[in-house]
Amino acid sequence: MVNLRSEDVDQGPPAVGAGGTTVAERLPAPTSLAELLPVTDTAAATVLAGREAVRQVLDGVDERLLVFVGPCSVHDVDSALAYAKVLRGAADELADDLVVVMRTYFEKPRTVLGWPGLLVDPGLDGGYAVEDGLRRARALLVEISELGLPTACEWLSPISPGYLGDLVSWAAIGARTVESQVHRQLASGLPMPVGMKNGTSGSVQVAVDAVRSAAASHAYLGVEDGGAVAVLRTSGNEHCHVVLRGGADGPNYGAEHVHDVVRRLRAAGLPERLVVDASHGNSGKCHERQRVVAEELAEQIAEGQLAIRGVALESFLEPGRQDIAPGRALTFGQSVTDACMGWDVSVDVLRTLAEAARARRHSADLVPARV
Ligand SMILES: O=C[C@H](O)[C@H](O)COP(=O)(O)O
Numbered sequence: 285m286v287n288l289r290s291e292d293v294d295q296g297p298p299a300v301g302a303g304g305t306t307v308a309e310r311l312p313a314p315t316s317l318a319e320l321l322p323v324t325d326t327a328a329a330t331v332l333a334g335r336e337a338v339r340q341v342l343d344g345v346d347e348r349l350l351v352f353v354g355p356c357s358v359h360d361v362d363s364a365l366a367y368a369k370v371l372r373g374a375a376d377e378l379a380d381d382l383v384v385v386m387r388t389y390f391e392k393p394r395t396v397l398g399w400p401g402l403l404v405d406p407g408l409d410g411g412y413a414v415e416d417g418l419r420r421a422r423a424l425l426v427e428i429s430e431l432g433l434p435t436a437c438e439w440l441s442p443i444s445p446g447y448l449g450d451l452v453s454w455a456a457i458g459a460r461t462v463e464s465q466v467h468r469q470l471a472s473g474l475p476m477p478v479g480m481k482n483g484t485s486g487s488v489q490v491a492v493d494a495v496r497s498a499a500a501s502h503a504y505l506g507v508e509d510g511g512a513v514a515v516l517r518t519s520g521n522e523h524c525h526v527v528l529r530g531g532a533d534g535p536n537y538g539a540e541h542v543h544d545v546v547r548r549l550r551a552a553g554l555p556e557r558l559v560v561d562a563s564h565g566n567s568g569k570c571h572e573r574q575r576v577v578a579e580e581l582a583e584q585i586a587e588g589q590l591a592i593r594g595v596a597l598e599s600f601l602e603p604g605r606q607d608i609a610p611g612r613a614l615t616f617g618q619s620v621t622d623a624c625m626g627w628d629v630s631v632d633v634l635r636t637l638a639e640a641a642r643a644r645r646h647s648a649d650l651v652p653a654r655v
Pocket residue numbers: 356392393394395396397398564621622
């Protein structure tokens with residue numbers, strides 16, 4: 285057994301490479317954080333309306349297009365809030381055609397090593413002030429929700445939804461965790477629709493399998509809102525769906541890839557719906573390429589491809605990305621993880637997607653997803 289005793293709190297970190305674990309910080313229970321930073325009535329209304337709008341689009345009841353858009357990661361709350369304010373304006377302008385949900389990603393899965401996100405390292409300095417990260421993340425989610433903008437994130441730690449989940453309208457299980465039993469079980473009990481990304485290798489079947497798994501009920505070891513370790517039982521989440529994000533074998537946003545997913549979903553007896561991520565493996569992490577991918581997706585949508593229910597975009601105030609380096613001031617509103625489209629290009633892309641959604645809605649010859 286790994287013996288984590290209370291006196292371990294005051295010990296320094298284990299020697300690098302020694303394989304030990306110490307308790308670095310005790311955290312308040314999720315209920316304590318929620319009491320400190322409660323969901324206001326306005327914020328709750330935004331979250332619930334956001335979840336319902338996403339469900340309605342996924343179910344085909346609402347014919348608009350979902351757009352999950354925002355920074356690759358939130359690294360400071362001020363720039364995320366400034367972005368939320370401009371995005372809110374665009375979301376209002378395009379509300380007849382798009383359901384806009386802002387990316388507020390606080391946990392970053394890394395291919396090998398790297399900054400793990402605001403929740404775990406809010407100082408961006410390896411200080412790992414997790415309680416502070418949780419507070420900053422929760423306070424930001426309340427503020428953005430109060431603006432009337434629903435939010436999206438990736439659940440990386442199965443414990444973090446307890447702290448933030450009541451403020452989130454859509455979530456992803458990422459390409460690096462989609463095969464994880466724990467993440468599928470987690471998704472099966474979450475109150476928001478969850479996108480299952482294809483694996484980093486490009487495997488789409490693992491995402492289809494994840495959707496099937498999360499639709500079922502499960503029992504697993506977790507942490508209850510009061511902070512105790514508990515057996516959690518879930519009822520199954522009917523609003524999970526595949527997200528195509530490309531992979532090691534190249535992009536997968538083309539019509540043939542969409543048809544392939546539809547065939548797999550049909551074979552599995554699952555609803556024929558998906559979201560396409562224009563970034564990551566679909567853009568080769570090149571922010572300029574995202575626009576091209578989004579334009580090609582817009583063509584498929586305008587031509588009547590009903591299976592594409594949403595598009596995901598990485599966008600911030602400034603284009604590109606920057607490195608976190610000790611002593612160097614960061615450019616306000618520029619990503620510190622993957623390169624993002626700047627705001628000017630982002631708003632053009634949003635308008636293009638809105639036009640495509642309108643064309644699809646008005647198209648006389650709407651047909652079920654063509655395979
Ligand atoms: O979305 C962000 C990144 O693609 C993901 O966290 C992996 O990043 P990395 O390959 O730079 O570690």
